[in-house]
Amino acid sequence: MRSGKWFHVSVVFLVLVYLFVPLLATFLYSIATDWYRTILPEGFTLAWYRDLLLDPRFVDAAGRTIFVCTAAILISVAVMVPTIFLVTVYFPKWERLLQALTMLPYAVPGVVAAVALIRMYSDGPLVLAGTVWLLIGAYFVSILPFMYQGIRNSLRTIDAIRLTDAAELLGASKWQAFRLVVLPNILPGVIVSILLSFSMLFGEFVLANLLIGGHYELLQVYLMRRMSESGHLSSAIVVAYFVLILIMSGMVLKFSRSAKGAKL
Amino acid sequence: MKSIRRNRLLLLFLLPFALLVLGFELLPLVGMTVDSLHDGDTGQWSWVQYATALGSKFYLQALQNSVLISFCSSLVGILVAIVAAYSITRLSPGTRDIILMLSNMTSNFAGVPLAFAYMILLGNNGIFTLLLHKWGWDVFASFNLYSWIGLTLVYVYFQIPLAILLLYPAYYGIQRQWKEAALLLGASPLRFWLHIGIPVILPGVVGTFSILFANAMGAYATAYALVGSNYNLLAVRIGALVSGDVVSQPQLASALAVILAVTMVGAMWINERMMRRVRRDLQ
Numbered sequence: 001m002r003s004g005k006w007f008h009v010s011v012v013f014l015v016l017v018y019l020f021v022p023l024l025a026t027f028l029y030s031i032a033t034d035w036y037r038t039i040l041p042e043g044f045t046l047a048w049y050r051d052l053l054l055d056p057r058f059v060d061a062a063g064r065t066i067f068v069c070t071a072a073i074l075i076s077v078a079v080m081v082p083t084i085f086l087v088t089v090y091f092p093k094w095e096r097l098l099q100a101l102t103m104l105p106y107a108v109p110g111v112v113a114a115v116a117l118i119r120m121y122s123d124g125p126l127v128l129a130g131t132v133w134l135l136i137g138a139y140f141v142s143i144l145p146f147m148y149q150g151i152r153n154s155l156r157t158i159d160a161i162r163l164t165d166a167a168e169l170l171g172a173s174k175w176q177a178f179r180l181v182v183l184p185n186i187l188p189g190v191i192v193s194i195l196l197s198f199s200m201l202f203g204e205f206v207l208a209n210l211l212i213g214g215h216y217e218l219l220q221v222y223l224m225r226r227m228s229e230s231g232h233l234s235s236a237i238v239v240a241y242f243v244l245i246l247i248m249s250g251m252v253l254k255f256s257r258s259a260k261g262a263k264l
Numbered sequence: 265m266k267s268i269r270r271n272r273l274l275l276l277f278l279l280p281f282a283l284l285v286l287g288f289e290l291l292p293l294v295g296m297t298v299d300s301l302h303d304g305d306t307g308q309w310s311w312v313q314y315a316t317a318l319g320s321k322f323y324l325q326a327l328q329n330s331v332l333i334s335f336c337s338s339l340v341g342i343l344v345a346i347v348a349a350y351s352i353t354r355l356s357p358g359t360r361d362i363i364l365m366l367s368n369m370t371s372n373f374a375g376v377p378l379a380f381a382y383m384i385l386l387g388n389n390g391i392f393t394l395l396l397h398k399w400g401w402d403v404f405a406s407f408n409l410y411s412w413i414g415l416t417l418v419y420v421y422f423q424i425p426l427a428i429l430l431l432y433p434a435y436y437g438i439q440r441q442w443k444e445a446a447l448l449l450g451a452s453p454l455r456f457w458l459h460i461g462i463p464v465i466l467p468g469v470v471g472t473f474s475i476l477f478a479n480a481m482g483a484y485a486t487a488y489a490l491v492g493s494n495y496n497l498l499a500v501r502i503g504a505l506v507s508g509d510v511v512s513q514p515q516l517a518s519a520l521a522v523i524l525a526v527t528m529v530g531a532m533w534i535n536e537r538m539m540r541r542v543r544r545d546l547q
Contacts, residue, residue: 118511
């Protein structure tokens with residue numbers, strides 16, 4: 001029994017090492033002065049991070065990424081929270097349809113979506129090809145699965161149907177029931193969805209590159225272009241990106257715990 | 265009567281969702297499918313795009329390469345996850361949560377950053393390349409990151425955390441008491457897994473495999489960042505037809521995109537059929 005335990009610990013340890021070696025190497029590379037002749041870096045420096053922060057192209061790209069992601073997520077929250085709430089509570093027979101529509105993006109890879117979107121918006125009544133609006137629309141669609149699952153699960157956890165019924169019986173209007181009773185209770189779940197969507201969109205490259213790559217450079221596209229010029233600078237970007245993911249994962253863990261706690 | 269009218273009013277709030285989904289999800293996909301069924305020159309309905317795509321050695325090879333790399337990387341990924349996910353379930357709950365969080369975190373490590381990290385590790389001047397050279401292990405001298413085997417290796421990396429994430433819950437179907445009961449009734453651990461354990465997790469394994477396969481089929485950024493257009497994959501070929509914000513040969517690009525989507529959905533469908541069969545045999 002004891003040896004079995006050690007076996008499992010070593011398996012998990014090996015897998016974690018395997019998963020973290022590339023990250024560790026990237027981190028070392030980002031603080032190394034020169035590292036192509038020797039096994040270990042020849043020296044350490046923080047200059048690459050300084051260069052990165054002083055590069056106006058990086059600051060611009062980061063700003064654009066934050067803008068596009070925030071816009072897509074804000075629209076998504078504003079649209080999806082009421083939609084999922086209304087369908088769950090008042091139009092339950094449409095639930096299957098809603099689920100199918102929100103899960104479809106899982107089955108559509110980025111390149112396919114990009115071809116479909118460019119084709120549709122390059123002529124016709126609404127020309128959006130090459131604008132940031134097309135990207136925001138595409139991002140709205142690609143985070144639908146996260147938003148749906150997160151919000152739907154929290155509504156199920158708090159038993160939104162009975163909660164709304166109770167609120168309405170006690171004289172609340174539909175709007176009051178939603179805003180004062182349901183919304184505060186599903187907030188942790190919504191925040192988890194937002195964080196998951198952020199970490200997914202920050203790493204998104206396909207749509208960013210194919211839809212507006214050239215004239216509106218996002219972080220991932222910037223990273224791709226700098227890769228061949230300066231490896232150290234690129235690894236600094238990757239490390240910064242990962243620190244962000246780490247912070248968000250920690251927050252997801254914290255909020256999903258409090259979301260679970262709300263059930264009790 | 266009044267409540268019905270009120271509910272109708274509520275429908276107005278569903279309008280933004282309907283418009284956005286129609287505009288950015290459904291209509292583009294329908295339009296693309298319709299496009300793929302047209303002859304680019306005459307504008308007539310025709311299968312010519314599919315004939316071109318599947319008749320050309322170039323695109324056929326891209327499809328074959330995509331299927332092969334997706335299959336191999338998914339197979340390795342699922343095999344590792346079967347062992348690793350089980351081992352994770354045997355740890356204490358606190359450790360388990362942390363391990364799962366770390367593993368989920370690395371599942372964000374894909375695409376351009378991942379390709380870059382592998383260049384640092386195994387590229388021409390990579391750490392391991394130098395290390396192995398120094399130790400004189402020239403067996404690996406012929407290893408080339410920018411080839412099929414290198415690309416597969418990188419694909420395996422992003423498959424493993426996803427596979428663990430998806431497969432992990434399947435092990436919760438196996439309850440401790442079952443194992444104890446089986447052991448008490450005289451079954452060896454091997455027989456327990458053969459007759460109870462594996463049949464219980466098999467649907468999870470098959471389902472996870474199909475998602476991994478689809479994930480690899482659709483992957484574009486990793487391959488693009490690592491080998492550019494040099495390695496012939498279907499997703500890379502489709503991306504190459506998009507330049508700037510224009511699609512050159514839009515009908516052909518649409519047909520290729522439909523073929524990619526059909527392959528993915530097809531794999532999922534086959535897996536679902538297999539899963540049903542497995543389950544029927546069980547009953």
